Amino acid sequence: MKYFRIYGKEKAEKNFKAYDYENGIFVNNLIYATMIKEPELEKAEKAIKFLNDNNDEYIFQLRGV
Secondary structure, eight states: OOEEEEEEEETTOSSOEEEETTTTEEESSGGGSOEEEGGGHHHHHHHHHHHHHHOTTEEEEEEEO
8 A cells, every 4th residue: 555645845945844734734754744545645636736726835745655
């Protein structure tokens, strides 16, 4: 089974950071980042689209672990 994480950054920043979707914060330690299972991938892709559409200052991506 594959797992995925949400990564994001401000448009002005260079590097992406892992994202804790439940608390709505960027994290430095991956243990706090949200893990998404493959069966939930479609739901997660919708969440990423929602985040990108509603946050003009940020860019979010879904990446495999």
